[in-house]
Amino acid sequence: MDKNDAYILERQVGFVMRRAVQRHIAIFSALIPEMTPTQFAALAKLCELGQASQNELGRLTSMDVATIKGVVDRLRARELITSAPLESDKRRLMLAPTRKGRAMYRKYAAQAAEVSRQTLAPLDEGEQRQLMQLLERII
Amino acid sequence: MDKNDAYILERQVGFVMRRAVQRHIAIFSALIPEMTPTQFAALAKLCELGQASQNELGRLTSMDVATIKGVVDRLRARELITSAPLESDKRRLMLAPTRKGRAMYRKYAAQAAEVSRQTLAPLDEGEQRQLMQLLERII
């Protein structure tokens, strides 16, 4: 194998992104130890929507059916959201934030934005915008 | 809350990176269904080094002690690597790829590079370089 063809782990996008996500999660849990990024994402989206079915919430937060179920179970166990089968479509489980859930969201929304700021802190504003745009294009 | 201050999930780095990683993993498992990105990373690094202790391999692949143990266990179960306590330091577990492990690495190294190419395919070469550089700076 030619030297230039060598597979260098540290130069693969997947590896670098995995490490960047690790750092991001570390920042998140330092600033918001009360919940995980995933749980906050689900709660935030549900607060934005007011209500949504479990499936719908999963799609909007990019979690598959098994994952969103676990996240919802944990949020419900902490009484941050409620769930009830929909009368008009008994397959669907309608979710809504509780008063406590909305309070939790309001309490941490600013902190969550700060997590993004700290994650991007090594870059200047232009670079931050650039990174976000490039990432959005490889989704 | 001001409209401009609104927390928009889709614009948070963490959320976008998580989705980008999801797409990357999907591409990886389509091209290399035989193993996970994590397992390949550990195998690749071990092949590059020739040998390493479990702890060392974990550090170099950014996996914590519990994670690297699981990955090593699975690679060993498939006879892709061997492990043996080091005589001169009985705490350490020295790992080395087997002939089969090295063959597996050689077989998939080109595919793994192709995974990176496909992940970055929506971007032109300059943008790909840019994205990698920006990601490396927020690690």
Next chain:
DNA sequence: CATATTTTGTTTGTGTACAAATAGACTGTG
């Protein structure tokens, strides 16, 4: 209307990922 298909949710199994507690082995310093 009857049934084939799709949608929603659950369950099971495997694989990262990390925190915290534990145990055994090494190292440094008094």
Next chain:
DNA sequence: CACAGTCTATTTGTACACAAACAAAATATG
């Protein structure tokens, strides 16, 4: 030498993440 501190590995518990298989409900289509 003794022993305090450090390093390596293991174990346990929790939380994503996804595939696959299943059941129940709704919808589409003949």
